Amino acid sequence: MATLSHSPKGPRKRARPPMAYPRTGGEIRGPRRLSPLVLFLLLFPALLMVGLLSGLGGYRRLSTALSGHEVYIAAQPVSPSRSPRVGLVAGHLGHDSGAVCADGLTEVEVNTAIAREVARRLEALGYTVDVLEEFDERLHGYRAAALLSIHADSCEYINELATGFKVARAQADMVPEQSDRLVACLVSAYGRSTGLRFHADSITYDMTDYHAFREIAPETPAAIIETGFLYLDRDLLTRGQERVVEGIVEGLRCFLEGSE
Numbered sequence: 103m104a105t106l107s108h109s110p111k112g113p114r115k116r117a118r119p120p121m122a123y124p125r126t127g128g129e130i131r132g133p134r135r136l137s138p139l140v141l142f143l144l145l146f147p148a149l150l151m152v153g154l155l156s157g158l159g160g161y162r163r164l165s166t167a168l169s170g171h172e173v174y175i176a177a178q179p180v181s182p183s184r185s186p187r188v189g190l191v192a193g194h195l196g197h198d199s200g201a202v203c204a205d206g207l208t209e210v211e212v213n214t215a216i217a218r219e220v221a222r223r224l225e226a227l228g229y230t231v232d233v234l235e236e237f238d239e240r241l242h243g244y245r246a247a248a249l250l251s252i253h254a255d256s257c258e259y260i261n262e263l264a265t266g267f268k269v270a271r272a273q274a275d276m277v278p279e280q281s282d283r284l285v286a287c288l289v290s291a292y293g294r295s296t297g298l299r300f301h302a303d304s305i306t307y308d309m310t311d312y313h314a315f316r317e318i319a320p321e322t323p324a325a326i327i328e329t330g331f332l333y334l335d336r337d338l339l340t341r342g343q344e345r346v347v348e349g350i351v352e353g354l355r356c357f358l359e360g361s362e
């Protein structure tokens with residue numbers, strides 16, 4: 103700026119460009135010096151709003167509005183107060199009877215009774231539960247914190263080893279770490295509650311390639327349980343059903359709440 107006041111020595115036109123340059127530079131520097139202040143003034147109300155919104159629980163609504171996925175992510179955490187969704191497939195329901203015993207007891211009635219009681223218990227704990235049929239339309243793209251399909255094994259006498267339970271996840275699982283943890287939780291809690299042994303050696307392709315695994319949303323952790331053999335484990339599966347239910351409920355809670 104000092105050059106400006108000293109430059110008018112003569113009427114030479116050349117003097118003007120050097121004068122114009124600092125002036126232009128001054129105009130550029132002005133806004134540059136102001137910009138942090140301007141930014142602060144612009145951002146401060148926005149930051150204040152976000153702070154207030156999050157304090158009021160509005161941030162979740164804001165993120166929900168911004169992306170539909172936020173709803174699912176927000177529903178995932180394990181606090182029952184947020185009412186995560188759990189899907190239970192009552193094996194064979196709405197389709198066929200499944201295994202049939204000589205006296206007419208069917209697998210579907212055992213599976214359904216177990217699924218409904220597990221649902222009642224989970225709902226009492228604050229979960230949202232869907233009891234689904236074997237080929238339920240809702241399975242397509244089904245989103246939940248966990249999906250468990252409940253089945254039971256054959257009611258024919260095979261040999262004395264045909265006792266015990268099985269739990270498996272999909273072979274082509276898209277969230278294998280989560281589904282493995284679901285399986286581990288169920289194996290541990292179900293074994294503890296029922297006293298049955300884990301029958302890992304007879305997990306079949308039908309279990310790991312179970313149709314519902316291919317229908318649900320790929321981000322839904324899922325497993326299938328064979329609660330026992332209807333022949334040798336019949337007492338437990340019918341008269342001792344509360345231990346079966348307890349084992350499944352505790353297995354799901356272990357996964358959903360990170361409890362043991």
Ligand SMILES: [Zn+2]
Nearest residue numbers: 193200253254
């Ligand atoms: Zn079955």
